Amino acid sequence: MKTGTATRRLLPCVFILSVCLLLYSILFLLNSGNVALPEPVIKLTPVKGAAVSATEVQRLPTPWLTPYVNDGHDVSSSSGTTQGCGSYACRTNQEAIKVFMYDLPPQFHFGLLGWEPREDESWPDVRQEVPSYPGGLTHQHSVEYWLTLDLLSSNSSCVEVGLCNAVRVHNSNDADVIFVPFFASLSYNLDSKLTKKKGRVSKDRKLQDKLVEFLMGREEWKRRDGRDHLIVAHHPNSLLRAREKLAPAMFVVADFGRTPVRIANLEKDIVAPYRHVVTTIASNDSLKFENRSTLLYFQGEIYRKDGGIIRQVLYYLFKKQKDVHFTSGRFHKNGAKEASQGMASSKFCLNLVGDTPSSNRLFDSIASLCIPVIISDSIELPFEDVLDYSEFCIFISESDALKPEFVMNLLRGIGSDEWNRMWRRIKEVAHHFEYHYPSQPGDSVQMIWEAVRRKLEMSSARLKYHRAKRFHRHH
Known part of the structure; x- marks a missing residue:
């Protein structure tokens, strides 16, 4: 009777000791280098002119990345092409x-x-x-x-x-x-x-x-x-x-x-979105409301034909405002760098109607985490059937924008809490406006294919709902 009791007491000890030995053996094999395991994806090389910074790679949604075994190919290139690749798997x-x-x-x-x-x-x-x-x-x-x-x-x-x-x-x-x-x-x-x-x-x-x-x-x-x-x-x-x-x-x-x-x-x-020309800035708490000294930013052609006449009117309305950057300037060698710096230090960025209803500035603003102010009555927006732009953009009708002090009063009335809420939302959706190769889940490439699928299914109810909300939040 005593022998059986002692045996039952020893069994848990033997089990624990066996598990410890098994774990020790696995760790020894891993550290010995004799077992080949897939390495994580640590580098994505885009085409020339579409560079992805290290910070951008770090914030990619890593659970979506499929591990690959480094096959020895050099995936970087200083020439005009992107060469080589790892062994990625498409699910x-x-x-x-x-x-x-x-x-x-x-x-x-x-x-x-x-x-x-x-x-x-x-x-x-x-x-x-x-x-x-x-x-x-x-x-x-x-x-x-x-x-x-x-x-x-x-x-x-x-x-x-x-x-x-x-x-x-x-x-x-x-x-x-x-x-x-x-x-x-x-x-x-x-x-x-x-x-x-x-x-x-x-x-x-x-x-x-x-x-x-x-x-x-x-x-x-x-x-x-x-x-x-x-x-x-x-x-x-x-x-x-x-x-x-x-x-x-x-x-x-x-x-x-x-x-x-x-x-x-x-x-x-x-x-579909324009591919932005400014540098994408990583999420950074130092670029929030209180650390952006410029209230409103716009740089571009002021004298335009067709609907672009509004640019001239706004230029004369804003030019005496000390915290507004509204200047004429064409894209030149350092233009993208200057725009990146200007937008990143501004709370709001103007997206104005010009020769056409849309422009690349909207997507430059999003890449800069600068809240877009859209003044373009006829603009159509990418993926608006699934994205509610009123959550991270401000819409002002062209007729209201031409009223003296209307735009300034509206923007100055938006405090840090409301601005930071929109800023957090723009961080969440910014990746939808990025073009990648290889494409990434939720980027512009995949969003376009999804939009094609929805067109094939003839789904438009949510698009109409979001379009109706454009002017609702701030008016």
């Missing part, structure tokens, strides 16, 4: 849309960037090399570039990170949407001007005509009269010659300022 979203992408000749896409294919190539091998996009203001309309890269990498076991909201398929019969990889904004920026050398028709116009001819002859276009096609025309002047003929398609645009509603409208088309 396809169950609701991911299936996208068929035309194999257009390089002259429509990466050929505009100087890429020349080898005999066996239709596209760059994005696992090894990514042609770089021009910097400066040209980069603000680079939407089609990022979407094309995302599709090219969606079937790769090497490039993608996190969830894919769109996956490339190679049979158009399997697709939810047909993507047209024409870099229309870049073509306009590079080749729309006529010179004696180019002749009477610009290269951009010739490409538009070729694109229309190509699409009109495709069975995919004829099947639904192009209504399931996705075409990016983000620059307001891009694809102007071809838009009417391609009107049934879904367009990805910056706004609808120069396009008749019968050609482009919110019912079928998607508004």
